[in-house]
Amino acid sequence: MQDVATSSRTAETTATATAPTSRAECAALDAADPLAALRDEFVLPEGVVYFDGNSLGALPRRTMAGVTRMIEQEWGQGLIRSWNGADWYPMPHTIGERVAPLIGAAAGQTVICDSVSVNIFKVLISALRMRPTRGTLVSELDIFPTDLYITEGVRRLVPDSQMRLIGRDGPDLESVLGPDTAAVLLSHVDYRTGRLHDMAAVTDLVHRHGALMIWDLCHSAGAMPIELDACGVDFAVGCTYKYLNAGPGAPAFLYAAERHQDSVDQPLLGWSGHADPFAFEPGYTPVPGVGRFLAGTPPMLSFAGLLAALEVFEDVDLHQVRAKSLALAELVIARGDELGLDLATPREPERRGSHVTFRHEHGYQIVQALIEQGIIGDFRAPDHMRFGLTPLYTSFSEVWDAMDAMAEILATKSWQDERFLRQGTVT
Ligand SMILES: *Cc1c(COP(=O)(O)O)cnc(C)c1O
Numbered sequence: 001m002q003d004v005a006t007s008s009r010t011a012e013t014t015a016t017a018t019a020p021t022s023r024a025e026c027a028a029l030d031a032a033d034p035l036a037a038l039r040d041e042f043v044l045p046e047g048v049v050y051f052d053g054n055s056l057g058a059l060p061r062r063t064m065a066g067v068t069r070m071i072e073q074e075w076g077q078g079l080i081r082s083w084n085g086a087d088w089y090p091m092p093h094t095i096g097e098r099v100a101p102l103i104g105a106a107a108g109q110t111v112i113c114d115s116v117s118v119n120i121f122k123v124l125i126s127a128l129r130m131r132p133t134r135g136t137l138v139s140e141l142d143i144f145p146t147d148l149y150i151t152e153g154v155r156r157l158v159p160d161s162q163m164r165l166i167g168r169d170g171p172d173l174e175s176v177l178g179p180d181t182a183a184v185l186l187s188h189v190d191y192r193t194g195r196l197h198d199m200a201a202v203t204d205l206v207h208r209h210g211a212l213m214i215w216d217l218c219h220s221a222g223a224m225p226i227e228l229d230a231c232g233v234d235f236a237v238g239c240t241y242k243y244l245n246a247g248p249g250a251p252a253f254l255y256a257a258e259r260h261q262d263s264v265d266q267p268l269l270g271w272s273g274h275a276d277p278f279a280f281e282p283g284y285t286p287v288p289g290v291g292r293f294l295a296g297t298p299p300m301l302s303f304a305g306l307l308a309a310l311e312v313f314e315d316v317d318l319h320q321v322r323a324k325s326l327a328l329a330e331l332v333i334a335r336g337d338e339l340g341l342d343l344a345t346p347r348e349p350e351r352r353g354s355h356v357t358f359r360h361e362h363g364y365q366i367v368q369a370l371i372e373q374g375i376i377g378d379f380r381a382p383d384h385m386r387f388g389l390t391p392l393y394t395s396f397s398e399v400w401d402a403m404d405a406m407a408e409i410l411a412t413k414s415w416q417d418e419r420f421l422r423q424g425t426v427t
Contacts (some may be wrong), residue, residue: 001265019327019334026396027330034320038392042245049398051377054191054219054355054388057245057309067301076299091303092272092294098310099244099253103217104227109255112240112306113294115361116218116252117353118268119237120150120185122293123254125267126257127183127212127235128158130260134182134211135160141167144191147216151185173205183234188226189219189353192384194345196353200231207232209421218242219252222313222392223354224322228255233284235260240306243354243390244313247305251298256290270295312392324391325354328399332356332387335403339410344384355388364427365420369409372420375402379427 020026023342030036043059044050050058075085096110104109113119124137135158139151148165155163162180170176173184184206189196199215206213212234220226222243228236236255240246256264264285271277272294275285286292292347326349336343336358344357360366367377377387389399409415 008164009382019330020396020400021334023397023400026400029327029396033395035324035391036157036395038312038316039217039395042056042393043213044393045374047374049375049402050393051355051387051389051402052377053245053390053393054223054242054386055378056248057242057390058393059223060245060309060312062222062311063245063247063305063308067304070301071324088298088300088303089242091300092298093291093302095306095310096290096396097251099221099240099309100255102226102244102313103221103238103253104225104229104231104253105255106229106258107231107260109261109290110253111290111293112251112303113272113298114252114254115249116237116239117146117150118149118295119252119254120214120216122295123214123237123256123268123270124151124154124185125158126182126260126264127214128154128161130212130263131182131210131264134180136162136164136178136180136182138166138173138176138181138184138185138211140166141165141423142190142192143185143187144216144218147185147187175201177206177209177211179210181206181209183212183214185214185216187216187219189223189355191219192344192380192386193315193357194219194353194355196346197382198350199227199233199324203231203233218236219353219355223325229257233257240309244306245309245392247302247309250302250306250309254290254293256293258290261289261292264292266293270293272296272298316392317384321391325389326352327355328389328391328394328396329354331396331399332389332403335400335407339403354390355386357387359383360385362415364423365415366406366409368420369415369417370402370405373405375405381427 011261011277041060043061074082084390092111092113095112100110123381137151144209151163155161164176166173215233215236217236217238220239234257238253241250270282273292275287341358344359346352363383364379367379
C-alpha cells in the first residue's frame with residue numbers, strides 16, 4: 001500500500017514518457033510491468049479485453065472462496081453466532097480501516113455503509129447543520145447525476161437552502177463560491193471526461209471561503225494515491241464496486257475527518273449508529289466517532305466480496321498503479337490521435353483520472369461494435385465513448401490490439417450495421 005505522506009505528484013512526473021509505437025514495444029512494457037502478475041488474481045473471460053473496470057470491476061478469484069466460506073461456514077454453520085464469532089459486527093469499521101490507506105486516511109475515520117447516494121445525503125445534511133448560518137450547497141452541473149439529484153433532494157428538504165452549480169451559475173468554482181456557501185461536493189474524477197481535480201488546491205480554496213469540502217471518490221479510489229488527511233478534506237464518499245472490484249452493488253465507504261466526528265449530526269438515525277444498539281433504548285444516543293454514520297444492518301455477503309477484493313490491494317503500490325494507468329492512457333490517446341478521434345479527456349497527465357474518453361456522434365454504435373469483438377468499454381450520453389484503464393489487469397498489448405480493432409471498425413464503418421443501434425437499459 002502507498003505511503004500516505006508521499007505526494008502523488010512523484011508518479012506523475014515519471015509517467016509522461018512517450019507512448020509505445022508498436023506491438024513489440026507494448027509486449028516489452030508488459031514484460032517489464034511490476035503489476036503484471038496481479039492479472040492472475042482476476043477471472044477474465046477468454047477473448048475479452050475489459051475496459052469497464054471504472055463501472056464494474058472484474059471478479060477477483062479469491063472472492064469466490066471468500067464469499068463461499070461466509071455462506072457455508074459463517075452463515076450455514078455459525079448462524080446468528082457469527083455476528084460475534086466471525087467478527088461480522090465490527091466489519092463496517094474493520095473493512096473501513098482496510099480502505100483507509102488507499103484514500104490517505106489515518107485510522108478511525110472510514111466506515112463501510114450503504115450506497116454512495118445515501119452517504120452523500122447523510123454528509124450533505126450534516127454539512128448544512130455544521131454551517132447553520134449558511135445555506136448554499138455548491139456542486140457541478142456535469143457531476144454524476146446521482147450527486148446532483150441527492151443535492152436537489154436535500155435542497156427541497158431543508159428550508160431556505162440553495163444549490164449553486166459550476167457550469168450553470170458560473171464558469172468555475174471561484175465564481176460560484178460565496179459567503180453563504182456551506183459545503184462543496186465535487187467528483188475527484190469526472191465520470192464522463194476523466195478530468196481530475198487538484199484535491200489539495202480545491203479543498204484549500206473551499207476552506208478559504210469558510211465552507212466544507214466533500215469529495216466523491218467513485219472514479220479515483222483504487223486507481224491512484226489519494227491523500228484525504230494531507231489535503232484537509234472534511235468528508236468523502238466512494239464506491240467499492242468500480243476500481244476496488246468488490247462486486248455489483250457492494251456497499252460504499254464514507255470518510256469523516258476526525259475533527260468533525262463528535263459534533264456531526266447526520267440525519268439517518270438508525271440503530272447501527274447508536275452508542276448501545278443492544279440496549280434497545282427508545283432514545284437515540286450516537287456512538288462516538290465515525291460509527292455514527294452507520295444506519296442499518298450491513299450486507300454481509302457483499303462485505304465478504306469487499307474483504308476479498310481488498311486483499312488484492314494489500315501489497316499494491318498505488319504509485320505504480322497510477323504510473324501504469326497514465327502510461328496506458330498515453331497509448332490510447334496516441335492511437336486515438338492517429339485515428340483522428342476527438343479526445344474529451346485532458347491531455348495533461350496530472351489532470352486525468354484512469355479512463356480515456358473520446359467523443360463521437362456515433363459513439364454508441366462504435367462501442368457496441370467493439371463489445372461484439374469482446375472489447376468492453378462503455379458509452380455515456382450524449383456522445384462519450386469511455387475506456388476504463390485498470391492497471392491491475394489491463395496490459396499494453398491488449399490496449400494496442402483494442403485500438404487496432406477500433407481502427408478497423410472506423411475504417412470499414414462496420415458500426416453502421418443496424419444491429420448496433422439497439423440500446424439496452426444499462427449503457
Ligand atoms: C458510480 C458513481 C456513483 C454511484 O452511486 P451509487 O449510489 O453507488 O449508485 C456516484 N457518484 C459517482 C461520481 C459515480 O461515478
